[in-house]
Every structure is written in C-alpha cells, then in structure tokens.
Amino acid sequence: MKMLLLFFALITTGAVAQQPIDQANFVKTSEQYFNAKMASDHIVGLSAAIILDGKVVWKQGFGYADRERKIAMTPQTVVNIGSITKTFTALAMMQLHEQGKLDINKPLKTYLPQFSPMAGPGISPDKITVKSVITHTSGIQSDIWKNSDLKSGKYTDIPDFVNQTYLLYPAGMVGLYSNAGYNLLGNVIKAVSKEDYADYIHRHILDPLAMSHSGFAMDSLQNRSKIYAYGQNFREFELRDIASGGIYADMNDFTKYATGLLKAYRGENNPIIKASTLHEMFSLQNASVPIETNKKGLGWFMFKNDSTFAVYHAGSAGFAQAKLLLFPEKNAAVIVMTNTAEGGQAAEDFCFSLLPKFGLRISDLFPNPITGLVHNTSHIVQLSAAELEKHAGSYAKATSYVTVSVTDQYLRMRENNKVTILKPLSANEYAPYEISGNDTLMKKSGQRFFFTNIQGYHYLIQRSGEREYNWGYQLKPIDVSLWQKRIGLYHQYGYQMLIGDSKFKSIELYITPDRVLMCRLKTMGSTNEIPLEVIDNNHALSSGVNAGFGGFTVTFKANKEEQFVDFAGIKFRK
Structure with a gap:
C-alpha cells in the first residue's frame, strides 16, 4: 500500500463563490x-x-x-x-x-x-x-x-x-x-x-x-x-x-x-x-x-x-x-x-x-503558515557572525540535503551544485538570491526561508506565498571513523515486497564530504538518495518529513563475515 501524500501546485487564495449546479x-x-x-x-x-x-x-x-x-x-x-x-x-x-x-x-x-x-x-x-x-x-x-x-x-x-x-x-x-x-x-x-x-x-x-x-x-x-x-x-x-x-x-x-x-x-x-x-x-x-x-x-x-x-x-x-x-x-x-x-x-x-x-x-x-508575517526584501539587516553561525549545518530533505554556511554577512545554501545566497531580514528570516553567471545575484520573488526551533529541533522552512515547505531539521555530523566501516553496497535478501515499484533491489551506504550519512535505495522502479539521521551506533532514521522513503528506522547488524541493513523491515546483506 502506497502512502498517499497530498502535494499540489500553489493555488491563489481568496474567497470562492459557490457555483450553481446544473x-x-x-x-x-x-x-x-x-x-x-x-x-x-x-x-x-x-x-x-x-x-x-x-x-x-x-x-x-x-x-x-x-x-x-x-x-x-x-x-x-x-x-x-x-x-x-x-x-x-x-x-x-x-x-x-x-x-x-x-x-x-x-x-x-x-x-x-x-x-x-x-x-x-x-x-x-x-x-x-x-x-x-x-x-x-x-x-x-x-x-x-x-x-x-x-x-x-x-x-x-x-x-x-x-x-x-x-x-x-x-x-x-x-x-x-x-x-x-x-x-x-x-x-x-x-x-x-x-x-x-x-x-x-x-x-x-x-x-x-x-x-x-x-x-x-x-x-x-x-x-x-x-x-x-x-x-x-x-x-x-x-x-x-x-x-x-x-x-x-x-x-x-x-x-x-x-x-x-x-x-x-x-x-x-x-x-x-x-x-x-x-x-x-x-x-x-x-x-x-x-x-x-x-x-x-x-x-x-x-x-x-x-x-x-x-x-x-x-x-x-x-x-x-x-x-x-x-x-x-x-x-x-x-x-x-x-x-x-x-x-x-x-x-x-x-x-x-x-x-x-x-x-x-x-x-x-493547506494549513496556515507558522512563520508569521514576512518582511520586505529591502529590509536587509546586519547580523553578527555568531547569530549567522547558529544556522550553519546540513538539513535533510526527502531525497537530498542542503548545507548552510556563513559567507561574509550572509548565509550560503548549497544543494549539490546549486548555490543560493540567503540575505537576513531578521535573525530567522532570509530572502533567497540565486547566483547567475559568475557573481550576479537574482532575487527569488515571493520566497523566504525561515529557521525555527521546534521542541529541540532546528528546522529550515521555505515560504512561498502562503504555502510552507518543511525542508527538514539540522543534522548532527557523524563519527566518520565508525560509519566508514559500514559503507558499501548491500543487496536485498529474504522477504521481498510482492508487487509494484516497491520491490527492493539494493541499498548503498556512503558518506558525503559534509559528513552526512546517505543511503542510495534502489527499487525496481526508482533510485532514491536518502539522508540518514544517526541515533546511536546501530540505528538511524531516514530523513525527510512526509515524503517518499523518509521517516523509517534503519538498523545495522554484523557477524564475523557479513554486515546487514534493515530498512523498514526489508533486509539487505553485504
């Protein structure tokens, strides 16, 4: 059974008059x-x-x-x-x-x-x-x-x-x-x-x-x-x-x-x-x-x-x-x-x-935004390096992640090869600018990014008009020396899903230069790049809220000769 998630294109707001039905x-x-x-x-x-x-x-x-x-x-x-x-x-x-x-x-x-x-x-x-x-x-x-x-x-x-x-x-x-x-x-x-x-x-x-x-x-x-x-x-x-x-x-x-x-x-x-x-x-x-x-x-x-x-x-x-x-x-x-x-x-x-x-x-x-009122983009403010540094780190999305770093008086957000400059409108609200050519900044109209703390999690939220898109929370860097031993390709074995694109083929663990633990999950119909949030030495969670393969327990086990990964009840072996 596929999880049904409701994501739609942004629709203009305002009252709608009921139409007569013939x-x-x-x-x-x-x-x-x-x-x-x-x-x-x-x-x-x-x-x-x-x-x-x-x-x-x-x-x-x-x-x-x-x-x-x-x-x-x-x-x-x-x-x-x-x-x-x-x-x-x-x-x-x-x-x-x-x-x-x-x-x-x-x-x-x-x-x-x-x-x-x-x-x-x-x-x-x-x-x-x-x-x-x-x-x-x-x-x-x-x-x-x-x-x-x-x-x-x-x-x-x-x-x-x-x-x-x-x-x-x-x-x-x-x-x-x-x-x-x-x-x-x-x-x-x-x-x-x-x-x-x-x-x-x-x-x-x-x-x-x-x-x-x-x-x-x-x-x-x-x-x-x-x-x-x-x-x-x-x-x-x-x-x-x-x-x-x-x-x-x-x-x-x-x-x-x-x-x-x-x-x-x-x-x-x-x-x-x-x-x-x-x-x-x-x-x-x-x-x-x-x-x-x-x-x-x-x-x-x-x-x-x-x-x-x-x-x-x-x-x-x-x-x-x-x-x-x-x-x-x-x-x-x-x-x-x-x-x-x-x-x-x-x-x-x-x-x-x-x-x-x-x-x-x-x-x-769609729910009402939790980020409140937005500032005019002419309202660029100066923040200290310490204030900006609070937001630095990697944030997991459903099938990728973004890394935020401090550059001059702004924040630099990178996803793969795409770079966005975030100019502060307040301590937590930022206006996004795309880099065009070598150094030209192009403002992304109608968009904002917010950083907000919710019950101990530091979230990155994109605001577009009256819609909000949660981009995930700040990940902690992993202990590379521990997880390096587990990277590699694991093939599915044991119980297999019986129908559709959810039949699993393999899972590959790797570590990015940003010290994010990732898994490349392959099914019969797709390849998914999924960030993992480490819980302890033997468990992680697939990151990404309300999307695809996000939000599953991933368990790691080993014996003298083999290593195993369990992803939501499906087993893989290396």
Missing part, C-alpha cells in the same frame, strides 16, 4: 470527462458516482474489470479502496469513544499496554494519545514492510514490529502519514471490543449500512476486479494491513457509505454514528501541529475556509485507486474507483475540479 449538465460532462480519460490515460477500468441532495444521481462503470476476458467494469465491480479503509477504522474508534469504551484523548498504551517502541531524547511513547494516531501526528513511522502481504503476515503482528522501531518525533509535533499507526488502531479495536477487527467492521458498519458486497480479502468477495499498470495485468496483492488499507467495495456499496455519513452529519436517523460525534470527526483537529502539510479531521483530510469545508480521503493498494470527497454541509459527494495505476490522477483531478462548485479551492487543504 444536475443534467454535471452528469453529462462527468461522463464525457471519464470517456476521454479512459483513452488518454490508458485506464482499463473505472467506476464513478455523484451524490447531490443526499441522493445518488449518477453512477457508471467504464472500460473493463477484466480486460482479457472482456468483463465490463460496472457499479457491481469490487475494488480495493486502499487507505479509505482508514475512515472506517476512525469511524469504528469513534463509535467506541461515544459508547464510553475508550477515550481517544488517553494514551495509546491504555488500550495497548504492549506498545513500547524505542525513543530518543525528548520523545516518550507514553505521550502518544489515541487521537494523535488517528490524526497521523503520533511520531510512529509510516510503514513496516516485513511480511506485508496477507499470506505471510497479519495486522496483529504490527505491535511487535512497531516495538522494534524508533519513534520519529514527539507526539503532536509533526504530521507524518502512518499506515503502521492505523494498524495499531485495528489492534485497539480488537482489544476494546473483544471482536476481531474485520468482524467488528462487518458487524458495526458494513452490515448496518447493507453493504453486502463489501469486506476483506478473506471474505472471498465476488466480482473482484483485476488490477493493471503500465499496460499489464498484475496478480492481486492482498495486504496484511487490513486496518489501514484492506477493505474492498463495489460502487453500489460505496455510495451507501457516503450517503450514510451524510445522513449522520445532518442528524437523520442512521445506524452507525451520532451527529455530534461525526461533527467532531469533521472538525479541524491539527491546527496546533507546527510541522504539518494538510488540514485534518479525525480520519479525514479537510478542505476548509471561513465559509465551508469538505472532507477527503484517497486510497491506493496493489495499483487499484479510490477517491472519496464529501461535502457534508451541501449533502453531496463524489466517488471514483479504478483498477489501473494510471487512473489515479484522473480520479483525483475530477474530484478536485468540483471544489469551486461548492465554494472551495485546493489551497483550502
């Missing part, structure tokens, strides 16, 4: 859109639905559920909805919360006493609340890939696996999407309800909503779609992680879920949740999280402005894609499912193109 034209243009995208994006099969005024006004299948056998994709075709499963898990947690069987504000260890991951200075597992796990702000790493398929693993393995990892950050400090965290919630549901997670979801959500064609891989559901990518049919991949991405549904059932939530929000009679509880789930929960990329409710991403809001989740598993966008105040929703990896972008674009119809825009997803 239902007939809306349906017609939607059908035309998908017919065109099926051909242009090489999508094998797709189904979509529109809900207006609480009623399903359109649902339709396109293409094939099984291209080879010419079986059409219809609203009865079952597809893995991937991470939209998390909304079911969050709903189950809130059912138990409203019944008084658990309190989401209590520590996770209250309900999972065996939860005891490793933690560095200033980080405590005891401060991780159930709510912080629901909102992806717990500091638990995003994935553990050991035995990640249903044949070799199960969701109840996850607590022991997590206990072998380090927490990444203090709870509540950073938003980091965590499949592992949601599988811990599946174990909480099992512990509190005394029902297996899958049984609980069937009994308390699927059955009450009459979603009789939905369930899990273990249910041997009929009418399951094949999955496709790059023009090929791939064998089905069933996830161990059923609490974060294991639900399958057809479009007929999926619309029952969406309309059930819309009814509950409006206080209409429904069998799943109280209106007050759902209102809490659909309210902003992470406004006080300093390093964050998206507004979130409880189990949902949120588009929110001063006038209205929408809640959204996407799913991706084994190349299948699903998107669910709800407009609770407008009693409307759109749903798209596809069996093709290339169909995900068309599905997302369709959903987000509808935001202006309901008074929203993509930029309403």
